[in-house]
Amino acid sequence: MMPTELFSVGFCATILCYACYSDLKTRTVSNKLWLLLLAVGLPLALYNGYRSGVPFLIGLGYSIGFTTLLAYLFFYLNLFGGADAKALMGIALLIPTNPLFAAPIPDPFPFAITTLFNGAMLSVLVFPLMFLYNVVKLPPSELRAHLGLAFVGYKRSIDTLASAKRTFQRLLHSYELDEESGGETVRRAFVIRGLEIDEDAIHELKTYHEQGKIGDAVWVTPGLPYMLFITAGFFFAFFAGNLPFRIILAFLSSL
Template sequence: MIEILKLAACLPFLLYSSYLDLKTRRVPNRVWKLMLLSLSGFLIYEIVNGGIYFLFQLVFSFFSSLFLVYLLFRSRVFGGADAKTLIVIGTLIPVYPALEFHGYTFPLLGFPPAGLFALTVLENSFLLTAAVPLGLFCYNLLHFTPDMLKKPFYMLFAYRINIKDLRRLLEKGRHIRLAERFELNNGKLYPFFAGRGITVNQNMISRLEAHEEQGLLGSTVWVTPGLPFMIPITASFVLAVILGDLIYYFLTEILSRFYFFIGK
């Protein structure tokens, strides 16, 4: 019962952070502080009842989550809010929740061998996010131009947009980022991959317009939609509770079928 209450108490914070991420692409630190403070009673209760063994699981889950998200954050895979979310989840839910409901045992697909709930949430979120490159690639195919062949890899995470349309989109509150940074050298403009992208603002647009007028840049640039990663994290949180580790399940299914065919 305590696990159900704790999981249910996490959801409002995750849903609210997803809303903020969608609207502003920013989630203030007070959300995670309030989440930790509000749910600390559950941890105290579990430490008292679980003793040293639960405390060991808590410490292991916290430092494992911290180490993993630090590496991913330094690699610019995701932002600070996403990293803090997984650290908080790893702290509040150090033991993978096992639930019984109407004769069903959750997660339905079984428990992953690592047993780290935050790791499963992260893996599921990556799996959900994998649908985005596929969608962008299909969009780029529908709006294909020969220039895209120069950088076909960009078609998986960005799309081309006219520089003249950037101000209008910015005024509408669209969250887009430049997929490339530009450096002027000896009268030529050189593009470089910009990782997670560069924020588009009025000054940036003015520079791009000036480069276009000078003939240094074409009429279009690659932009990335700057997707709110909190949404797949929240969705994967629910999936981790109900189904389990989807990547682990799919991999074991593929390997078991592979060995089956080999053994025939």
């Protein structure tokens, strides 16, 4: 099965890389990519099932079932978008088991789930990197005043927000006039998922700034699509295996 494994890995890698490019450039990933994965994956699955029989079909069912369930759960919880879920299900179809030529690390999970776990772990690295960026950019007094925010976002000038409309950046706060002060001040509230940066939001922020009610910069998210982490997790799964599982095994072996 080595020839089909090589092709499947190479094909998936190509599709994922293009999906990242499309996601970054247009904020969308065409469904044609996932239909292409399906069109290529189904014949390969039938071929491998014919050659390898029941053991392969069991692994395929486990891969698709487990991945579909977890991808739907992540999508339902708004942890990632529909394109991310489709990418994982495409991987589950094309690469149901860990490739024989990949990292020889024991892994009880399907390759697509390992990709997801790796991507989730890699996404966590954004937080300390974001904090280090703010340590360099912010005055110490402001860093201390916004210590929690420094891990999840950075300050961006309101005048430059127009260029963020077609990106994945989101506002970390909502801004509303404080009725208790008669509209003289603005109440800022942290929003976990962030708020979309659109024309209305930019106009409102500029108005508040011109009235002297807020500063000239606001906190925004880094704006990285999760497809980047899925793709990175895919390559890590191929070269290093299941990163969380390896860490757990290393910890248990040290006890």
